Amino acid sequence: MGKSNLAAEILLFTDGACSGNPGPGGWAAILRHVESDKEKKISGSEARTTNNRMELMAAIEGLRAINADRRHRVCLISDSQYVIFGLTQWIKGWIANDWRRGKKSNAPPVLNVDLWKTLYELSQQHDMTYEHVRGHSGHLENEECDRMAVAAIKDLKRGND
Amino acid sequence: MGKSNLAAEILLFTDGACSGNPGPGGWAAILRHVESDKEKKISGSEARTTNNRMELMAAIEGLRAINADRRHRVCLISDSQYVIFGLTQWIKGWIANDWRRGKKSNAPPVLNVDLWKTLYELSQQHDMTYEHVRGHSGHLENEECDRMAVAAIKDLKRGND
RNA sequence: GGACACCGGGUUAC
DNA sequence: GTAACCCGGTGTCC
DSSP: OOHHHHHOSEEEEEEEEESSSSEEEEEEEEEEETTTTEEEEEEEEEEEEOHHHHHHHHHHHHHHTSOTTSOOEEEEEESOHHHHHIIIIIHHHHHHTTSBSSSSTTOOBOSSHHHHHHHHHHHHTSEEEEEEOOTTSSOHHHHHHHHHHHHHHHHHHHTOO | OOHHHHHOSEEEEEEEEESSSSEEEEEEEEEEETTTTEEEEEEEEEEEEOHHHHHHHHHHHHHHTSOTTSOOEEEEEESOHHHHHIIIIIHHHHHHTTSBSSSSTTSOBOSSHHHHHHHHHHHHTSEEEEEEOOTTSSOHHHHHHHHHHHHHHHHHHHTOO
């Protein structure tokens, strides 16, 4: 529980899972309104995707579930360094370098740009803080997200999506 | 499978690797006699070299492994544009300009001239065709050469060379 | 400005 | 072991 958490109105826990990478994937998010302690849970799946795309989707759909009528103070909590470092550090360079992975003109393109652009726009609509937690280390909400994401894959495979 | 391949008697696949660039390096070549389907594999290493020198060495040693009693139709297949374009396009200009990278007398010198001269002489002894393949894109012999070159470095590091 | 290679490091998922 | 992703670099040429 860092200082950043104390100020947040909304805690957004996210996780993604992928059975095969690439393969069937699921994502999940838990939104907690700190003051009221109300919680919302959402999850979804895709037939063929990657682990990183599911981590991004969890954050995107989580942010989409927040009312955009005004800016909220949101703390995004994920076990994905890809998501957290991407949003807090790497994305500035990507934008500066026209979504390439480096300054050289023939540097390879950043992947999953579609999701990164969407996530970036959504993050700009609120006052965001970020926290990286280690996966599978007893973090309650993170583990619940993990279970939900895995369940979403299972539903997909059973055709119950 | 271009026309050029159909005519070749010998397919020569090559690759180089370098752990650090510059650093310990390895090279490898697979020679396939098309008619008999017989194969020969060779590899080697150097304690301190560069990626491009190893790519050149792979081609040099590959050509050296071909019997020079008469001219053979050889197709050299490499993922190094440095090697393929060097041999098919650039080297004419280098020779014309006394191994300089341009026509001006103060143009910078071509690097690795020792290897380029050796490779050029060897290539003149046969009827060569050339093919560039993308690295790490599922090309069987190229990937096998890659493994052999990396293994050569490993042997070197273990002192088993 | 362009291209092909060669690495070093880190995280996750199978 | 392989695959999805990111950061940082050099070797070489046009």
